[in-house]
Amino acid sequence: DADVTQTPRNRITKTGKRIMLECSQTKGHDRMYWYRQDPGLGLRLIYYSFDVKDINKGEISDGYSVSRQAQAKFSLSLESAIPNQTALYFCATSDFTQGGETQYFGPGTRLLVL
Amino acid sequence: GDSVTQMEGPVTLSEEAFLTINCTYTATGYPSLFWYVQYPGEGLQLLLKATKADDKGSNKGFEATYRKETTSFHLEKGSVQVSDSAVYFCALNTGFQKLVFGTGTRLLVSP
Numbered sequence: 052d053a054d055v056t057q058t059p060r061n062r063i064t065k066t067g068k069r070i071m072l073e074c075s076q077t078k079g080h081d082r083m084y085w086y087r088q089d090p091g092l093g094l095r096l097i098y099y100s101f102d103v104k105d106i107n108k109g110e111i112s113d114g115y116s117v118s119r120q121a122q123a124k125f126s127l128s129l130e131s132a133i134p135n136q137t138a139l140y141f142c143a144t145s146d147f148t149q150g151g152e153t154q155y156f157g158p159g160t161r162l163l164v165l
Numbered sequence: 166g167d168s169v170t171q172m173e174g175p176v177t178l179s180e181e182a183f184l185t186i187n188c189t190y191t192a193t194g195y196p197s198l199f200w201y202v203q204y205p206g207e208g209l210q211l212l213l214k215a216t217k218a219d220d221k222g223s224n225k226g227f228e229a230t231y232r233k234e235t236t237s238f239h240l241e242k243g244s245v246q247v248s249d250s251a252v253y254f255c256a257l258n259t260g261f262q263k264l265v266f267g268t269g270t271r272l273l274v275s276p
Contacts, residue, residue, distance in 0.1 A: 055208070084263075093169075093254060093266040094209075109263075141208055154264060156208030 054078045055157035057142050063163045064132050072127045072160050074142030082146070083125040084154065085109075085117060088139040097140075100125055132164045167192045169255050171267035178274050184242040186270045188229075188255035191236065196257040198222075198231055198238040199264070203252040212240075212253070250274045 055076045064070050074083065081102045086094040086109075096109030098117040106117060114136060118126045129136055139161050143154040172187040190196065197216045201209040213222030218233035227242045238255060255267040 091268055093268040094264075095266075096263060099263065143209075153211050153214070154209075156210070158206075158208045 055142060055144055055155055057140075057157040057160050059160060060158065061161045063165065065165050066133055068132050070129050070132055070162075072140055072142075072162070074125045074127070074157055076123050076142075076144045076155075076157075078144055078146070078155060079122070080144040080146045080155075081122065082144060083119070084143040084145070085115075085125070085127045086141045086143065087111065087136075088141060088159070094141065097127065129162075129164075132162075134164045137162060137164045167196070167257060167259055167265045169257055169265055169267035171253075171255050171270050174252075174269075174271040176270060176272050178245055178272070180247055180274055180276050181244045182274075184240070184245045184249075184272065186240040186253055186255075186272070188238045188240065188267060189236050190238065190255075190257050192257055192259050192265075194259050195233075196259045198229070199256040199258070200227070200229055200238070200240050201254040201256060201266075203254065203269070205251070209254060245272070245274045247274045247276055 058073045084099045085097040088094050095111050100119045116128045139159050141159050142157040145154045168191045170189050199214045200212040202212045203209045213224040215222040215231035221230045229238050229240045252269045252271045254269045256264045
């Protein structure tokens with residue numbers, strides 16, 4: 052089984068809908084991250100969490116919210132989806148003892164907002 | 166702010182050709198440098214890393230040397246295979262436990 056899983060893998064939604072992307076990990080890591088990937092822009096950080104009680108905004112947090120339900124679970128929500136949120140979304144984890152240097156990525160969720 | 170610049174792709178090579186993908190960075194302090202690879206339909210995987218100047222990271226025949234004087238971390242492989250076709254991302258970490266990624270370079274290797 053994969054160490055970092057994301058559900059759903061693909062999602063099509065309409066403008067204005069609320070959706071949630073979920074991430075689970077079995078690596079036992081404290082740190083979790085959400086990124087979005089757009090063609091020609093690389094990966095950009097949306098939110099990150101260093102433990103269950105710690106949530107931080109990344110460089111592009113507007114229009115998104117997150118919830119860290121447990122050490123192993125980190126969800127990303129789009130409260131009111133818009134077409135420019137169409138992208139590939141990745142969850143990642145890292146181990147504090149490694150200083151966050153090595154991040155482990157999930158397989159991604161491809162989101163299309165119509 | 167911190168940033169990473171990669172050469173634009175796609176890079177198209179024949180099998181067994183020599184590969185270089187250029188990466189330069191701008192950062193305050195002394196970052197750690199990384200190459201990640203993304204195979205079709207998958208998430209990113211760490212390929213190699215270097216944590217200080219003159220370090221050489223290597224894995225699966227790929228190498229990159231941390232050059233502080235030129236602020237570069239170019240990825241090289243002596244003989245590419247079709248299975249190396251993927252998108253390669255250069256990234257840095259300045260110690261705040263967040264990665265800054267380049268835009269990615271797609272490599273296409275033909276038989």
